[in-house]
Amino acid sequence: MTKLRTQLLDCLERCKDVIADASGKPMILVKELSPRARRHLLRHFLALEEKDRLLRFGTKLSDELVTRYVERLDFSRDTIFGVYDRKLRLLGAGHLAFAPREATRVSGATIKPIVAEFGVSVATAARGMGVGTKLFERGAMHCRNADVDTLYMHCLSSNKVMMHIAAKAGMEIQRDYGEADAYLKLKPANSATVFQEAMAEQAATLDYIVKANVRALFKWVAKITGIGKPKA
Ligand SMILES: CC(C)(COP(=O)(O)OP(=O)(O)OC[C@H]1O[C@@H](n2cnc3c(N)ncnc32)[C@H](O)[C@@H]1OP(=O)(O)O)[C@@H](O)C(=O)NCCC(=O)NCCS
Numbered sequence: 001m002t003k004l005r006t007q008l009l010d011c012l013e014r015c016k017d018v019i020a021d022a023s024g025k026p027m028i029l030v031k032e033l034s035p036r037a038r039r040h041l042l043r044h045f046l047a048l049e050e051k052d053r054l055l056r057f058g059t060k061l062s063d064e065l066v067t068r069y070v071e072r073l074d075f076s077r078d079t080i081f082g083v084y085d086r087k088l089r090l091l092g093a094g095h096l097a098f099a100p101r102e103a104t105r106v107s108g109a110t111i112k113p114i115v116a117e118f119g120v121s122v123a124t125a126a127r128g129m130g131v132g133t134k135l136f137e138r139g140a141m142h143c144r145n146a147d148v149d150t151l152y153m154h155c156l157s158s159n160k161v162m163m164h165i166a167a168k169a170g171m172e173i174q175r176d177y178g179e180a181d182a183y184l185k186l187k188p189a190n191s192a193t194v195f196q197e198a199m200a201e202q203a204a205t206l207d208y209i210v211k212a213n214v215r216a217l218f219k220w221v222a223k224i225t226g227i228g229k230p231k232a
Helices: 002-015 035-047 050-057 063-071 131-145 160-168 191-225
Strands: 079-084 090-100 114-122 150-156 172-176 179-185
Touching: 035 063, 035 079, 035 090, 050 114, 079 131, 079 191, 090 131, 114 131, 131 150, 131 160, 131 191, 150 160, 160 172, 160 179
Parallel strands: 114 150
Antiparallel strands: 079 090, 090 114, 150 179, 172 179
């Protein structure tokens, strides 16, 4: 049985980077999350350091408030994306909150009735690998396909990494008293953007299913063999 487990681990190791981009780097697959992902989101947010929670939520949030925030996320109104690792832990999460134009700070920037606000966080260990950028790009594409032409972001102007991502995406940035409002005008959707998003979601869903099944298989092997269980 030890041999079986070794073979399974070896197989998983070889499978892990099968989905790679043209440069050979593992692809970052962004998946739209459902309410079932609340516990993943909660674990992700609770693991953020205090300073990162401040950057992400604009205010210092206790564990209790973070829990309440996650419980109240409205998946029927907003769209939340995630990037998972092999152990199905969220490496990053991007939140597109849709609000009526009049209720936002960029009401003059569009004639469309709805504006999207984007918030993002990436686990400390996964930073600098492009996860935040991919979540942003997916959010922007989703807005286009949802007929929203203005993507808005509010953050501290001292947030150099986020400012860099915003500038790289071509966002218009207005700085004011240490805070920054950034917004991006998006082009209308076309058949290519709709197809691209559908394909991205298919790939991320398939990737998630494979990871979930491999985990279930390992649990089952551990259960019947006792291998991998913590020693009493
Ligand atoms: C902001 C955040 C989401 C970025 O995630 P990430 O996955 O590390 O971002 P990426 O790897 O996609 O991109 C980082 C970019 O910033 C650049 N960068 C890193 N440090 C930088 C710095 N000090 N100054 C300027 N740019 C910097 C990197 O070179 C990279 O740019 P490139 O893609 O052009 O090479 C992450 O740092 C985070 O979770 N921060 C805490 C929460 C937060 O600030 N949220 C944003 C407010 S909504």
